[in-house]
Amino acid sequence: MSLIHKFKQGENYFLLDVNTGAVHIVDELVYDLVHDEGMKKKSEIIELLKGKYDEETIVEAYDEMVELVKEGLLYSEDQYEDIAHGSMDDRDYIKAVCLNIIHGCNLRCKYCFADEGEYNGHKGVMSIETAKKAIDYVVKRSGPRRNIEIDLFGGEPTMIMDTIKEIIKYARDNEKEWKKNIRFTMTTNATLLNDDMMDFMDKEMGNIILSLDGRKCVNDNVRIKVDGSGSYDDILPNIKKMIEKRTPGKMYYVRGTFTRANTDFYEDVMAMVNEGFKEVSIEPVVLEDGQPLSLRTEDLPEIMKNYDKLYEDMVRRKREGKDEYKFYHFNVDLNGGPCVYKRISGCGAGFEYVAITPQGEVYPCHQFVGKEEYKLGSIYDDTYDADLGKKFKKAHIYNKPKCRDCWARFYCSGGCQANNVNFNGDMNIPYEIGCAMQKKRIECAIALKAE
Numbered sequence: 001m002s003l004i005h006k007f008k009q010g011e012n013y014f015l016l017d018v019n020t021g022a023v024h025i026v027d028e029l030v031y032d033l034v035h036d037e038g039m040k041k042k043s044e045i046i047e048l049l050k051g052k053y054d055e056e057t058i059v060e061a062y063d064e065m066v067e068l069v070k071e072g073l074l075y076s077e078d079q080y081e082d083i084a085h086g087s088m089d090d091r092d093y094i095k096a097v098c099l100n101i102i103h104g105c106n107l108r109c110k111y112c113f114a115d116e117g118e119y120n121g122h123k124g125v126m127s128i129e130t131a132k133k134a135i136d137y138v139v140k141r142s143g144p145r146r147n148i149e150i151d152l153f154g155g156e157p158t159m160i161m162d163t164i165k166e167i168i169k170y171a172r173d174n175e176k177e178w179k180k181n182i183r184f185t186m187t188t189n190a191t192l193l194n195d196d197m198m199d200f201m202d203k204e205m206g207n208i209i210l211s212l213d214g215r216k217c218v219n220d221n222v223r224i225k226v227d228g229s230g231s232y233d234d235i236l237p238n239i240k241k242m243i244e245k246r247t248p249g250k251m252y253y254v255r256g257t258f259t260r261a262n263t264d265f266y267e268d269v270m271a272m273v274n275e276g277f278k279e280v281s282i283e284p285v286v287l288e289d290g291q292p293l294s295l296r297t298e299d300l301p302e303i304m305k306n307y308d309k310l311y312e313d314m315v316r317r318k319r320e321g322k323d324e325y326k327f328y329h330f331n332v333d334l335n336g337g338p339c340v341y342k343r344i345s346g347c348g349a350g351f352e353y354v355a356i357t358p359q360g361e362v363y364p365c366h367q368f369v370g371k372e373e374y375k376l377g378s379i380y381d382d383t384y385d386a387d388l389g390k391k392f393k394k395a396h397i398y399n400k401p402k403c404r405d406c407w408a409r410f411y412c413s414g415g416c417q418a419n420n421v422n423f424n425g426d427m428n429i430p431y432e433i434g435c436a437m438q439k440k441r442i443e444c445a446i447a448l449k450a451e
Contacts, residue, residue, distance in 0.1 A: 005407035009447035093143035124358035214268020259293035281328030346413030350392025367418035
């Protein structure tokens with residue numbers, strides 16, 4: 001099991017103590033003498049490094065490292081496995097739901113995991129009655145949790161904006177009686193936004209995710225309308241206007257997807273930043289092997305190069321103190337971050353988080369919709385498969401053999417369960433390309449925070 005992870009990012013050398021999360025910026029000598037699995041004997045280190053450093057310098061650095069080990073700042077022991085296994089019998093309460101209010105879309109994005117919004121034959125529009133019942137279902141199963149997050153999702157949610165307004169009104173009218181605080185978020189392709197929608201969304205949405213794939217040529221190659229034309233010229237002005245209307249302090253981000261067609265996605269981030277967007281994300285597509293746009297192992301060197309370019313650009317801007325922006329995947333809190341339980345278990349799909357379809361079916365998350373073997377229940381039967389939920393809960397990092405030995409385990413929490421199932425048929429076997437990209441993003445994020 002990895003106890004230390006060492007890496008070089010930019011001009012700096014880093015040591016990460018995996019179990020405590022402590023980060024040390026070190027010189028090249030210390031970097032050379034520390035090894036992932038433990039400190040070697042002093043005589044071994046001297047022999048290994050004597051051609052590069054003089055013996056006195058090696059010994060002095062070695063003794064300092066030994067003191068850090070004694071103080072528990074390097075090679076610390078894992079304190080969390082008992083917590084992970086011991087929490088399996090705790091009762092679970094739902095805290096978030098992806099409300100798939102419409103399985104239909106006005107775009108035909110080539111990489112859409114949801115079959116262009118139709119979810120492999122599960123198309124449909126959620127009635128207000130179903131939506132209310134879905135909220136009731138979640139409130140009932142939220143137990144003592146006061147805060148509930150509802151993500152209004154599609155397809156394209158703004159196609160049924162009147163229904164959205166009724167859904168939110170229902171929640172606002174009842175949340176005090178329920179003794180809950182309900183926070184809404186929404187993901188939209190922004191093509192249909194108008195002033196009324198924008199004003200309403202600014203008031204009611206805790207977060208708004210606005211989809212755009214960066215450069216016009218990239219976006220219009222994959223995010224296409226029903227007639228086959230590109231969507232960029234429809235999207236960009238609406239996103240700009242939505243951000244202008246956004247009340248200061250309220251969250252939003254502009255989210256893109258990169259595919260095999262644009263592994264130079266650094267240029268797409270720059271295109272978004274140059275349009276004035278300060279909160280941006282561009283995320284790797286997840287498609288089955290063999291699809292023209294799917295990412296492959298041979299794409300990884302170019303992908304890593306682009307993460308490095310992003311890191312270098314963000315460092316430069318930070319040092320210059322101007323034109324800074326936030327890149328979603330480089331956000332990490334070195335001092336606090338997620339609680340231990342979340343670091344072990346991840347997003348909570350299937351036991352703390354569920355998705356509900358327009359027909360009232362309950363799944364672990366939106367990416368499982370249509371996979372009948374993963375159906376958790378129905379809001380109309382008021383059912384929930386606790387055994388299946390427990391299976392998701394048990395799929396934590398200590399029950400994933402590859403994760404147990406991975407230095408990044410407390411940052412990625414074992415990866416996306418849906419991706420693991422889609423690529424390996426088993427939620428306990430991580431999606432390897434996703435792992436490689438995640439590790440690189442974590443290194444960049446740690447180094448950026450250290451700046």
